[in-house]
Amino acid sequence: MTEAKTPAIAVKPFKDYPDLVDILESRGMIIGDRDRAIRKIAQVGYYHLSGYWHSSRRFWIERNERGKVFHQLDEFQADTSFEAVFQFYLMDKSLRVLMGDALERIEIHLRTVIAHELGRHDPLAHLDRANVVKSALVAQPGNPPGMLPLYEGWLDRHEKLIAQSHEESIRSHLKAGKPIPIWVASEAWDFGAISKFYSILNPSHQDSICERLGVVERNVVDNWLINLNVLRNRCAHHARLSNRPNPRVLMLPRRGYFNELNLDLRAKERLYGLIGVVWFLLKAIGPGSQWLTKVADVIDTMPRLPGLTPKSMGFPDEGFPRGKFAIASPPLAKEPLLEDVCTATLEAFAVSRETILSMSNGPKSSETRKRFTDGMLELMSDI
Structure with missing residues (x-):
């Protein structure tokens, strides 16, 4: 030993x-x-x-x-204070849940889009070296000895994901010894595999995927997938999201939705920028989604804690900019009317009175009832 x-x-x-x-x-x-x-x-x-x-x-x-x-x-x-720290943790946890839900929808949509756009050309497009850029087929200068070219590395990962998959559609193909078409194989891919595969595809394939996503620039989608993959991993491993930098500064289209947002550099480096990107993708998948409203509501619960500010998350000083997204502020709590309070009190008293009258008498029942009556009269006399 x-x-x-x-x-x-x-x-x-x-x-x-x-x-x-x-x-x-x-x-x-x-x-x-x-x-x-x-x-x-x-x-x-x-x-x-x-x-x-x-x-x-x-x-x-x-x-x-x-x-x-x-x-x-x-x-x-x-x-x-410890209480504010823990409230920050709870706020961040709520954001992780919302982000995880959104990223799940985006991940599934991306798999579907990539599989469909490449599958229309060849059911086994993911296994055809002709569909990736030439630079992905050769070892990169400066890489450590033995490091696989990008496509070979991706293919190795793909094969491991297929072997580990418990999807019935994949298992049945393997059992029958049949080639697995891309629309089946992609069910085994994780966000990292999706991101890497997109990054090495030929520009023509990237363009068809971008068109489906409503983005023109190929490199913008590549940048988004890298950032979203890290965000997804942070969610999966319960890591803090709120006040930490993005892995890469976000690249954004210079038109439409993103022109209206007009995000500054800080926003592109922080969670606010990622929220903007996630919402752009999510609202195309589910136009009726209330996801962003829920995110804004969570951000509004930010506790008073030194070092934690809206700016630390990339937001303006005033917090989540609901106006830019046309999100209404949550309604203020309605102050109860005197008439409503009095009515509710009388109804509650009536129920209590019936309960008291229905109870059996004991040795001191009359004293107890008198003490209760006197107490109620004293309380009511101040109104």
Whole structure:
């Protein structure tokens, strides 16, 4: 038996849940309900939640010849509370659910479009090297030795996905030894396989796919698929979405819907830009979708937490720009009328009176009823 090697740098010691809350409190986090904080850390995890309080830590800026360097400290900014951190986590979780739902529809639609547009030319178009760009067929300069050309790498992934698939349509083809047409094979593809396959297709095939999506520029769709694939993975792995950068700056068409949005660079680098792209694709699939309204409602629940602002998600300072999307604000809670309150109170009292009268008498029933009557009269006398 080999002995475990001791790391050169000491590993952090284990901390139990109450100890972790103590650390947060010692660093300046407001712990309003200690038992609740312990319970939530036990449920969600200290380091999973740490992503949500990361931007609330204090920092200092070092200026040198390379520019600015941000150094974060192990202490929190003023007014950082555990409750606000957890509300941020819940808001982000709601966004992940909504994004996951939208991306599922987009992923299925993309598979269908790609399979249909290539399948019309050849049922086995995905296996024909003639359908991909020549650069995808040769090893790229600078790649590590043994790294497959792009198409060979994609084909290897495709074959693994087919072998792992439990789809009955795919299993039946394999069992019968029949070639699997693209409209069946694509059922095994994940978002990454879709994105990579599109990126290596011949321009003519990309154009037919773009036309179905309502986009002219081939490279724009390529850029979107790369970003959406990472977004999908973040959703699948329960990672934070809200205040983190996109993998790549979004490329957007300069017409119509996107001209009206007029997204700035910050928006293209953040979640706001991705929401705009997802909505563009989603409303073409389901024109009656209320998805964006639900997203706006969730964004409106953003808690007051240092470091968390609409701008950190790419939005304008005022928050989700409902006007740009023609989304109405949620109706304000209607203040009840005096007449309604009085009526409801009388109805409730009538039910209580019948219950009291129906109860059997005990030794002190008359005293209890008198005390109840006197109490009610006293309450009513102030109205």
